[in-house]
Amino acid sequence: MEKEDNFGDWYLDIVEKANLSDKRYPVKGMNVWTPYGWKAMSNIDGFIRKELDATGHDEVCFPLMIPETEFKKEKEHIKGFDSEVYWVTHAGLNELDVKLVLRPTSETAMYPMFALWVRSHHDLPLKVYQIVNTFRYETKQTRAFMRVREIHFFESHTCHVSEEDAQRQIAEDVDILSKIARSLCLPYFLSVRTDWDKFPGAYYTIGIDTVMPNGRTLQIGSIHQYRTNFSEPYEITYEDENGEHKHVHQTTYGMSERLLGAVIGMHSDDKGLIMPPDIAPFQTVVIPIVSKDNRQQVTEAARALAAELSVCGIRTKLDDRDARPGSKYYDWEIKGVPLRLEIGGRDIENGVVTFARRDTGEKGTISLKSVAPGAELLLSMISASLREKAEMSHMSKMEEIDSPDRISEGKILKFGWCGCEECGHKFEDTYGLKILGTPYLPERYEGRCMICGKDADRTVLAARTM
Amino acid sequence: MEKEDNFGDWYLDIVEKANLSDKRYPVKGMNVWTPYGWKAMSNIDGFIRKELDATGHDEVCFPLMIPETEFKKEKEHIKGFDSEVYWVTHAGLNELDVKLVLRPTSETAMYPMFALWVRSHHDLPLKVYQIVNTFRYETKQTRAFMRVREIHFFESHTCHVSEEDAQRQIAEDVDILSKIARSLCLPYFLSVRTDWDKFPGAYYTIGIDTVMPNGRTLQIGSIHQYRTNFSEPYEITYEDENGEHKHVHQTTYGMSERLLGAVIGMHSDDKGLIMPPDIAPFQTVVIPIVSKDNRQQVTEAARALAAELSVCGIRTKLDDRDARPGSKYYDWEIKGVPLRLEIGGRDIENGVVTFARRDTGEKGTISLKSVAPGAELLLSMISASLREKAEMSHMSKMEEIDSPDRISEGKILKFGWCGCEECGHKFEDTYGLKILGTPYLPERYEGRCMICGKDADRTVLAARTM
Numbered sequence: 053m054e055k056e057d058n059f060g061d062w063y064l065d066i067v068e069k070a071n072l073s074d075k076r077y078p079v080k081g082m083n084v085w086t087p088y089g090w091k092a093m094s095n096i097d098g099f100i101r102k103e104l105d106a107t108g109h110d111e112v113c114f115p116l117m118i119p120e121t122e123f124k125k126e127k128e129h130i131k132g133f134d135s136e137v138y139w140v141t142h143a144g145l146n147e148l149d150v151k152l153v154l155r156p157t158s159e160t161a162m163y164p165m166f167a168l169w170v171r172s173h174h175d176l177p178l179k180v181y182q183i184v185n186t187f188r189y190e191t192k193q194t195r196a197f198m199r200v201r202e203i204h205f206f207e208s209h210t211c212h213v214s215e216e217d218a219q220r221q222i223a224e225d226v227d228i229l230s231k232i233a234r235s236l237c238l239p240y241f242l243s244v245r246t247d248w249d250k251f252p253g254a255y256y257t258i259g260i261d262t263v264m265p266n267g268r269t270l271q272i273g274s275i276h277q278y279r280t281n282f283s284e285p286y287e288i289t290y291e292d293e294n295g296e297h298k299h300v301h302q303t304t305y306g307m308s309e310r311l312l313g314a315v316i317g318m319h320s321d322d323k324g325l326i327m328p329p330d331i332a333p334f335q336t337v338v339i340p341i342v343s344k345d346n347r348q349q350v351t352e353a354a355r356a357l358a359a360e361l362s363v364c365g366i367r368t369k370l371d372d373r374d375a376r377p378g379s380k381y382y383d384w385e386i387k388g389v390p391l392r393l394e395i396g397g398r399d400i401e402n403g404v405v406t407f408a409r410r411d412t413g414e415k416g417t418i419s420l421k422s423v424a425p426g427a428e429l430l431l432s433m434i435s436a437s438l439r440e441k442a443e444m445s446h447m448s449k450m451e452e453i454d455s456p457d458r459i460s461e462g463k464i465l466k467f468g469w470c471g472c473e474e475c476g477h478k479f480e481d482t483y484g485l486k487i488l489g490t491p492y493l494p495e496r497y498e499g500r501c502m503i504c505g506k507d508a509d510r511t512v513l514a515a516r517t518m
Numbered sequence: 519m520e521k522e523d524n525f526g527d528w529y530l531d532i533v534e535k536a537n538l539s540d541k542r543y544p545v546k547g548m549n550v551w552t553p554y555g556w557k558a559m560s561n562i563d564g565f566i567r568k569e570l571d572a573t574g575h576d577e578v579c580f581p582l583m584i585p586e587t588e589f590k591k592e593k594e595h596i597k598g599f600d601s602e603v604y605w606v607t608h609a610g611l612n613e614l615d616v617k618l619v620l621r622p623t624s625e626t627a628m629y630p631m632f633a634l635w636v637r638s639h640h641d642l643p644l645k646v647y648q649i650v651n652t653f654r655y656e657t658k659q660t661r662a663f664m665r666v667r668e669i670h671f672f673e674s675h676t677c678h679v680s681e682e683d684a685q686r687q688i689a690e691d692v693d694i695l696s697k698i699a700r701s702l703c704l705p706y707f708l709s710v711r712t713d714w715d716k717f718p719g720a721y722y723t724i725g726i727d728t729v730m731p732n733g734r735t736l737q738i739g740s741i742h743q744y745r746t747n748f749s750e751p752y753e754i755t756y757e758d759e760n761g762e763h764k765h766v767h768q769t770t771y772g773m774s775e776r777l778l779g780a781v782i783g784m785h786s787d788d789k790g791l792i793m794p795p796d797i798a799p800f801q802t803v804v805i806p807i808v809s810k811d812n813r814q815q816v817t818e819a820a821r822a823l824a825a826e827l828s829v830c831g832i833r834t835k836l837d838d839r840d841a842r843p844g845s846k847y848y849d850w851e852i853k854g855v856p857l858r859l860e861i862g863g864r865d866i867e868n869g870v871v872t873f874a875r876r877d878t879g880e881k882g883t884i885s886l887k888s889v890a891p892g893a894e895l896l897l898s899m900i901s902a903s904l905r906e907k908a909e910m911s912h913m914s915k916m917e918e919i920d921s922p923d924r925i926s927e928g929k930i931l932k933f934g935w936c937g938c939e940e941c942g943h944k945f946e947d948t949y950g951l952k953i954l955g956t957p958y959l960p961e962r963y964e965g966r967c968m969i970c971g972k973d974a975d976r977t978v979l980a981a982r983t984m
Contacts, residue, residue, distance in 0.1 A: 076634055077627075078585050079618065084631055087576035087646070094577070110553035111560070115668050116582075116620075116651065117604075119544050135610040138583075140620070142605040143655035152545065154582075154606070161543075165550055168542055180553070185582065189609035202581050 054322055059266035060195075063317055067196045069386050070325045072316070081194035081201035088387065091333035093204060093312055097183050099235045099330065100206050100307070103228045109179040109208055114161045116184075117152035123160045125285040132252020133157075136189045154187040157306070159253070162209055163286035170300060172291045173213055177221065178300075181208035186308075197313030198270060198518055205308035211288060211300040218277060218301040222258070225275045225305040226492075229260060232307070235330040236315050237438040238262055239446035240272065241464075243489035243513050248473055255279040258492055260307070263449050263515070264317045267462025269488065270518040272314050273307030318442050319411075325388025326411050328438055329431040334369040336361060336427055337389045339380050341396030354395050357405060357423065361393075364424035366431070385410065390434045391427060393418075411437055452511075454502065459483060462516075466491075469512035470501035479503050479514065488513040520788055525732035526661075529783055533662045535852050536791045538782070547660035547667035554853065555778070557799035559670060562777055563649050565701045565796065566672050569694045575645040575674055580627045582650075583618035589626045591751040598718020599623075602655045620653040623772070625719070628675055629752035636766060638757045639679055643687065644766075647674035652774075663779030664736065664984055671774035677754060677766040684743060684767040688724070691741045691771040692958075695726060698773070701796040702781050703904040704728055705912035706738065707930075709955035709979050714939055721745040724958055726773070729915050729981070730783045733928025735954065736984040738780050739773030784908050785877075791854025792877050794904055795897040800835040802827060802893055803855045805846050807862030820861050823871060823889065827859075830890035832897070851876060856900045857893060859884075877903055918977075920968060925949060928982075932957075935978035936967035945969050945980065954979040 053065040067073055072089030085093065101111065117140060124130045133156050140152040155161055162180075170178055183206045190201050208225075212218040226242070233240055240262045250257035251274065260273040283289070283299040292298055319326040329335050338361070340354035351372060358370035369389070371380050377394070384392060392408040399405055404417040407427075411434050418426035451463040459465060465485070469475065476487045479502075490510050501508040519531040533539055538555030551559065567577065583606060590596045599622050606618040621627055628646075636644055649672045656667050674691075678684040692708070699706055706728045716723035717740065726739040746765040749755070755763045785792040795801050804827070806820035817838060824836035835855070837846050843860070850858060858874040865871055870883035873893075877900050884892035917929040925931060931951070935941065942953045945968075956976050967974040 074631060074634075076631065077581055078588055078630060079581060079583055082581035082583060084581065085579035087578055090577055090579050111556055112553055113551035113556050113651075113670070115543055115545060115548035115550065116653075117545055117548060117668070122544055137610065138606045138618075139608040140604050141607045144601040144603065144657075152604075164544060165540060165542065168540075185579075187582075191610075202583070204579070 055265060055320070059264060059268075059317070062322070063313075064196065066316060066320055066325060070388065072312075072325075073196045075196060079201070081190055081199075083196055083200060083202075085204075088333055089312070092327065092331055093309060095331040095333070096232075096236070096311055097206070099232050100183065103231050104181050104206075104208060107179075107224055107228060109181045109210075111182065112180045113182050113184065114155075114158050114165070116155055118155055118158075118161045120151045120153060122164055123153050125160065126253045126282055127285075128281075129159065129253035136191075138187050138189060155184075156186055156188050157304075158182065158184075158186075158207055158209070159282055159304070163282055163288060166209075166211060166300075167286055167288045170211055170288055170290050173293060176211055176213050176290060176300065177217060178211040179208065179221075180210075181206055195313075195518075197309045197316070200309070203308050205306055207304060207306040210303045211283070212302070213290065213292065213298075213300070215277075215279060215301050218279075218303050221303045222275055222277060222305075225303070226258075228305075229273070229275075229307075232311075234439070235328065236311060237328040237330075237435055237442055238272075238311070238314055238318060239439075239443045241446075241450075241513070242492035244492055245274075245489040246473070246476055246487055246512075248476070249487070249489070251276050253278065253281050255281055259489055261488060261515075262314050262318070263446055263464060264314070264518060265445060267449055267464075267516065268518045269464065269486075269515045270310060270314055270317070272310045273305070275305045276303060278302040278304065318445075319438050320388060324386030326438065327388040327390055329390045329435050332388065332390055333367065334387075334389050335367045335431055336391040336393055337369045337371055337380075337384045338393045338395065339371050339377055339384075341377055341394050341399075343397060346397040350396060350400065353400055357393065357395055357420075361424055361427060364428075366424065366427055381408075391430055393423075393427070409434055411441075454499070456483065456502065459485070464488075464513055464515045466511050466513050467502040468497060468499040468508035469510055470504055470506045470508045471510060472504075475501055475503035476512075483514075484516070485514045486517050488515060521731060521786070525730060525734075525783070528788070529779075530662065532782060532786050532791060536854065538778075538791075539662045541662060545667070547656055547665070549662055549666060549668075551670075554799055558793065558797055559775060559778055561797040561799070562698075562702070563672070565698050566649065566773070569697050570647050570672075570674060573645075573690055573694060575647045575676075577648065578646045579648050579650065580621075580624050580631070582621055584621055584624075584627045586617045586619060588630055589619050591626065592719045592748055593751075594747075595625065595719035602657075604653050604655055621650075622652055622654050623770075624648065624650075624652075624673055624675070625748055625770070629748055629754060632675075632677060632766075633752055633754045636677055636754055636756050639759060642677055642679050642756060642766065643683060644677040645674065645687075646676075647672055661779075661984075663775045663782070666775070669774050671772055673770060673772040676769045677749070678768070679756065679758065679764075679766070681743075681745060681767050684745075684769050687769045688741055688743060691769070692724075694771075695739070695741075695773075698777075700905070701794065702777060703794040703796075703901055703908055704738075704777070704780055704784060705905075705909050707912075707979070708958035710958055711740075711955040712939070712942055712953055712978075714942070715953070715955070717742050719744065719747050721747055725955055727954060727981075728780050728784070729912055729930060730780070730984060731911060733915055733930075733982065734984045735930065735952075735981045736776060736780055736783070738776045739771070741771045742769060744768040744770065784911075785904050786854060790852030792904065793854040793856055795856045795901050798854065798856055799833065800853075800855050801833045801897055802857040802859055803835045803837055803846075803850045804859045804861065805837050805843055805850075807843055807860050807865075809863060812863040816862060816866065819866055823859065823861055823886075827890055827893060830894075832890065832893055847874075857896055859889075859893070875900055877907075920965070922949065922968065925951070930954075930979055930981045932977050932979050933968040934963060934965040934974040935976055936970055936972045936974045937976060938970075941967055941969035942978075949980075950982070951980045952983050954981060 280299040749765040
């Protein structure tokens with residue numbers, strides 16, 4: 053299956069061959085996380101946890117089920133989710149008095165508790181997050197990690213004394229995102245979603261999108277400014293320094309297992325996965341190259357090498373199966389292990405180990421004396437190279453246009469927009485592209501709306517989505 | 519609230535005061551994990567993960583929802599769970615064709631997949647585990663960590679070529695348990711549950727019980743031998759070396775958040791929690807004792823001390839709030855931080871730091887030059903002392919009796935039993951105690967059944983349960 057010709061089929065083929073997820077579970081769109089896929093996702097979770105902890109977020113875990121009464125308190129929110137939630141109506145042999153919804157996201161689970169937790173300005177900011185699974189009754193075609201019905205994700209929720217403080221939180225979220233994306237070698241761009249496309253209940257929504265090699269965008273997360281849209285119905289108030297009671301200002305930030313889907317789609321090739329070193333379940337695989345007369349010596353050297361790398365904190369797999377080296381290379385290429393180390397009789401004589409990079413295929417040797425720092429250096433070179441390559445691909449897909457005649461396939465288009473919903477819908481309907489929103493970082497623009505021709509003071513981004 | 523007088527109320531009071539869990543969530547028995555409680559539970563999960571990984575178990579994550587059709591394949595199993603599962607019947611605005619059950623445990627989610635994963639004896643043993651939340655519609659009075667409706671737990675599932683190999687797995691599980699319990703400073707005992715009390719579908723069940731200070735037992739986990747009871751209905755077969763197709767032999771092992779409940783109940787006192795050092799969210803708290811003229815110097819020394827301890831891998835909290843030391847002591851005693859370190863002007867002059875143990879109240883000084891190894895030594899002494907004290911309490915509650923006249927309150931009783939169900943039920947009904955089962959390690963016994971007086975070749979354990 054070739055990535056360039058048919059990205060969609062190639063993607064599904066790679067996920068299956070590398071055994072990251074098993075879609076044969078008897079409920080459509082609910083896939084089993086196999087050990088290899090779960091390890092990669094747990095490594096991503098680890099980075100998320102590290103960055104959120106470092107910025108003073110506390111990890112919590114809220115119940116999965118939300119009573120219908122709480123779920124329906126914010127009117128826009130329920131309108132947005134009504135058609136895509138799962139309902140628990142019975143327990144044991146009884147019908148429940150109050151139906152329960154499986155969280156599609158946790159605003160309505162958390163905010164009744166926030167109303168109890170927040171009393172005074174001393175309790176603010178409140179910054180919590182959880183890493184859990186969430187449930188959406190997806191009616192479109194499902195696709196591993198990218199569109200599923202049980203979704204692994206993190207959600208952070210914050211409460212602030214003022215809109216300004218909430219805005220500072222959003223700036224912090226953008227900074228956290230840049231660090232996580234760096235580990236994943238994943239370029240992205242931010243746009244403020246249009247009013248008709250924002251999160252149900254939000255004041256505004258920042259969409260976090262990345263572009264797949266087929267030129268389609270994949271939303272990997274979002275950041276929301278709620279103002280007091282939720283704190284009013286949920287009555288989350290605090291007493292300020294003057295004894296006045298005020299509603300808190302809220303934000304949320306969430307990203308899902310789509311991060312893993314994006315990493316696969318971005319970096320892998322026709323031979324299989326290419327795992328960015330920071331999240332690779334195994335960063336190196338050590339393969340002994342034995343002959344009849346040196347089997348024991350070489351196997352022991354390989355074992356010692358793997359042990360040394362592990363002690364130095366490099367996630368290492370020793371593959372000492374009784375199989376031909378070629379078939380081992382093949383297996384680990386599919387799995388996307390970034391660095392392969394081979395050790396044979398001649399390597400031992402020369403005091404070296406032979407390496408092969410998964411990303412470029414480049415081969416060479418490292419001195420056995422400095423094998424751990426050598427492997428670390430190579431891994432950081434691989435990360436840098438994956439990052440650069442992805443960044444180049446990303447940039448090459450950004451195109452600014454001033455006329456619909458110049459719309460080309462597989463590009464993220466930027467053009468002038470008057471800001472009105474009618475033009476937005478007209479554009480989407482005419483060209484089958486989605487309006488992603490206005491660039492997050494304000495850009496000065498003076499020109500005309502590409503759709504209606506009126507004066508425009510902003511640009512908008514549009515693309516085909518995955 | 520006093521632990522000795524009223525264990526039940528004391529327990530709930532401590533959980534609330536230490537803010538480990540918030541039971542005000544609007545669904546009864548579904549509590550919110552607050553940051554402090556979740557940190558403690560995550561540390562317990564960390565030990566579980568470490569031991570299971572070290573014994574070759576792979577971590578996976580299976581979907582939450584199980585189709586009714588799969589759920590009902592093993593007849594005993596569904597009979598056991600029919601009255602205590604939650605049913606998802608609707609998604610969006612539609613009624614589902616096949617109802618979905620929220621996992622009460624994951625046999626019926628995993629085994630259809632195992633049937634696909636296991637092909638030949640080369641695929642065995644298959645050893646996987648997951649750490650997830652599970653759901654049971656509990657109708658009894660709920661109690662934080664001990665009896666809840668959304669239960670955080672781990673479950674390991676294994677498949678083997680033979681019953682002997684499955685038995686070896688059970689021995690490994692018992693070994694893993696001993697390591698986890700050591701970290702929690704938690705004594706326990708194992709009994710083979712009676713046939714009328716085993717897990718639905720199991721061939722036999724080993725119950726893992728601990729004894730709370732009020733003399734009631736709390737089941738903290740179980741290990742099950744399934745033989746081929748599940749592999750037959752789920753058709754999990756392998757081809758052996760001779761090309762014959764056989765059913766796999768299966769085991770499971772699981773423990774829940776009751777581990778945390780047991781730790782709280784076992785070690786804490788009237789002042790608050792006492793956290794075993796291995797799982798304490800903060801192992802030490804550093805409190806600067808400032809006076810007017812040395813505020814800056816002492817605060818800086820406290821900060822440096824906390825940083826040094828953290829670098830050495832000791833989970834340390836610096837409490838530099840603007841509050842009286844006494845009120846800080848009080849707060850951290852409630853939270854159960856095992857070791858308090860105070861540093862003031864005189865300590866700095868003497869080159870020491872003053873310590874106070876949470877478990878015994880003992881005070882002393884450690885040289886500032888060797889503060890990290892000193893703190894580590896104290897923490898290991900605290901662990902040893904908690905372990906010993908709990909072990910003593912446990913032993914003091916074990917009593918062997920030969921007549922119902924000698925039944926005393928608050929004891930785990932051991933007595934002769936003929937093995938028949940009728941005697942078992944008669945005993946339970948007459949004395950209001952529960953038969954826990956026969957001791958896991960076979961003991962030679964020749965005597966009489968305490969209930970019917972007939973010859974008995976085994977003993978049985980009985981107690982009041984939490």
